[in-house]
Amino acid sequence: MKLRGYQQDARESIQSEWENGVKKTLLVLPTGCGKTIVFSKVIEDRVIKGERVLVLAHRGELLEQAADKLEKSTGLKCATEKAEQTSIGSWFRVVVGSVQTMMREKRLERFDKDFFDTIIIDEAHHCISDSYQRVLNYFDTANVLGVTATPDRGDMRNLGSYFESLAYEYTLPKAIKSGYLSPIKALTIPLKLDLSGVGQQAGDFKTSDLGTALDPYLESIAEEMRKVASDRKIVVFLPLVKTSQKFTEILNQKGFRAAEVNGESKDRAEILEDFENDKYNVLCNSMLLTEGWDCPSVDCVVVLRPTKVRSLYSQMVGRGTRLFKGKTELLLLDFLWHTDRHELCHPAHLIASNEEVAQAMTKQIEEAGIPLDLEKVEKQAEEDVVAQREEALAKQLAEMKRRKRKLVDPLQFEMSIQAEDLSSYVPSFGWEMGPPSENQVKTLEKLGILPDQIENAGKATKLLERLERRRDEGLTTPKQIRFLEGRGFEHVGTWPFENAKRLIDRIAANGWRIPTGIIPSEYRGE
Template sequence: MQLSLFAPEASKITLRPYQEEALSAIEEAYTRGIRRPVVALATGLGKTIVFSELLRRRGDTAMVIAHRDELIRQAVEKIRFVIPHAEIGIVKAEENQKDAQIVVASIQSLHEKRLRQWMPDRFATIVIDEAHHAIAPSYRRVAEYFRPDILLGVTATPFRGDRITLAEVFDDVVYSFGIVDGIRSGYLADIEAYRIETDINLDHVRTMAGDFSEKELIQAINTEERNQIVVHAYQHHADGKKTIIFAAGVPHAMQLVDRFRAVGIPADAVFGHTPVQERRSILERFRTGLVPVLVNVGVLTEGFDEPSVEAVILARPTKSRVLYTQMVGRGTRLSPGKDRLILIDVVDSTTRHRLISISELIGVPGDVKSGRRVTEAIREDEEERTKGYRTAIVQALPDARSERVTDLFRDFRPPEYDWRDVLRMLDMHREDTESYASGRDAFRERWGDAPDTSVTDGQIAALTGFGWPKRELKRLTRYEASYCIEQHLDLLQDVRRQRVEAWSEVLDLPPERVAQKFTQPWQFKPVTDKQKALLARFHVDVPPVMTAGEASILIDLLLSRPKEKDEAEVV
């Protein structure tokens, strides 16, 4: 089947520019043979509208897969809005409207017996909502059974680490429009961020499935003193505002509710096991403002749409960018009279774990100053970065295309190769016993080494270059060290491609020549003291975010150009 963007009926909606771009990206990727694309749109940017419009334009059979009742209801509602005359069926629990043109199904209902009621080629298009869940065995089973013309994944998390994981099911992330893009374009509310630090240490809390063990995390942070800090933070920064609080677990949530009520602030809590009618009643009280504070545990991260939320309190830490993005996204939708989201991040101390923060989310180095607007932090970071690069390039190479620096270098971010990110990925890999065993076998076949022996000196040197402490290296096997090195290199591919493209255009150099400066771990680290000293001799100021590889490009060009009289004395 050809991908056809000729509408079977006239569209009744006007898409936003980025939504049209997303659809165009899917079409363009299709022409390149990509049949399993991913589109990443931040929460509140209308990804359900995007895939509904794709179904309308294709005008064929389709299945949409989601994992929560709220997401299923949203999908049916939006598809019906975009395609009023569509025949939509629901497959969930006892419902089994399997013969509809468009089927919206819960992943829990798609067990092997139910899958067999359809032929593998029954659906021309299959959409997996919240596609970051697609690595789970239940989703893999569905992806392996069906043979659609397009298997589209949609997600709110366009991070590189997630792309690596998604590659087990999908081909590529063909389009991303993240939270920063949404805020900058005026489609999402600005964020006023507050960082509230505690004395709780999390180093002893173990990791499970890529994030903190819930039981151990509750034991660590559910203290009277810390819970009171949360209440005080609300009173100081968001008093009276409609606020969602994310807790670590049920006991933690209940203690928070008690603390709020103790000081006269109405508060409710909602959990996964809360009965449907009770949950609806709680959410209605929250929507009307009767209860301004709503504490939850993992319930409101997906499928909850309440634009009037004015504040979000992260009373639980996380190592997951997916979860952090989802939690913040609960408050970034626009609403009349709302000029920003107040984000209160309660931060504990740790050296072993890498906690996700607002700085990670928006790509700004260092901590965002408490009380700052995200737009201010981003603008200042971009201005400082592009000015620094432009100055250095003009000083080193006056004939370079420096006028392109602002556009090409604006989105540069410090390379992310934090060893704790990769340790988290390794922990998840270990838990997937089938994938882990397969990787060990492939390692043995490729290298002829015993995968469970100690790490080699070369592996230690490579991982040390990525910042790994020796205490952690001692815990790795030879196979695990190899796996971690590969993940580090994969995480840097986006950085490498972006920098090669930018420097090639600015300096009018062949990409392959520039690419040589981004092949080794040290080249992604900050400029060395030796490089700074050499560039200073040529009167070149080094911007703080420049990498060693980028400095090497300038040094090579400076040393290779014909020496003028005053330069001869310098060199």
């Protein structure tokens, strides 16, 4: 099986991390981009080296899916550690294991602590839990790969407490642009759903409270869906089984062909097959279909289980991002959730580079009243956020001029060189979150950057790397930026070093006044 370019890059990056002594690393791929294929190929590489590999997951469907893809893509067969099934005595080099089974002390003790050389964790956002940690701590000499579809770095701060690096990340916008996933259009339904009375549990909304909070709105939601999505193939996520069942009844009364599945459904496989074959056009569920189920023809997702957890939100939306013949886009329905907290996930969080951009996007989608393409909205929101930052920067510059500060504020430097990745940087891993080292602070000062505004070692590292790269590329220094932008020149960070030097020499020769004929706001430094 030939891998796509990004899949091969991911495979090589993972092996490279392990070869360089980084034992616990992460792979981030959006749902639908072939994470199982990638880790199957990684497993093949390790087996060729003579290693034993354990694939850990928390649900039977994920284990079956992993075993099936592994055999289809590499020819390797697996043994299983789940309930009464055991791999002990098997000659297979790969074991798929249920974490609920493997975590038991008696089960673990059947294995030597160094039995597995490599461990793959499917849906790695679960791996911080005690059950996973018990297994990982037992086999503590193994190399570990965590695989997740988490869409942004903010969600990975928790993972950063266990994993040491991010081997490879392929983003949702890249996958859409490259034609591997469906474009997403978001529409905010103008219904105000009040969640202010909903309690918290394990860092998210309490599902029992959510069901009660949603009940009064179900009729109106169904009516709005009828207006905007009656001809679509829809998956609806709800917080409780009883809410899901009630909503299914309401949808059928509105003319939809709706069915409901839950953990107790005896005819679940039959319902899923009928939905795939278009006997139903709506499938309601209480968080059952977030992982391990695919139906590429789904072209509308309705999230009626509001959440603060981006990995969960991403999993729900991921049920509709796969490509399918005749499908032009995924329609994602959002609502005017009223909550006392602002951490709620919206469609914008799937692709926004930071919270500032996400808020600007959400506002734009809410005010539009029509479905908007997420990528186009992000582009506009980023431009608006940059404009606001530049306005704030102008005030800051005026203040700096007054104080005649000799060093460049990091924000001025980032805006001047147009480095959005630096200004929206969020640390993920343990070492990144610590304060900058004494050596980093001294080097930044020496290079003309004010270190007081740099809160962590990760940001300091990124800045120093960028400064070194700019020096190699012959671009302006922070001191040149401070001097020229202090006199009204714009985006001096994009100029060549030599051009800035010549202009500064001319200004010096003119008694530190701008030479006649030069208008700073129009001068581009070419």
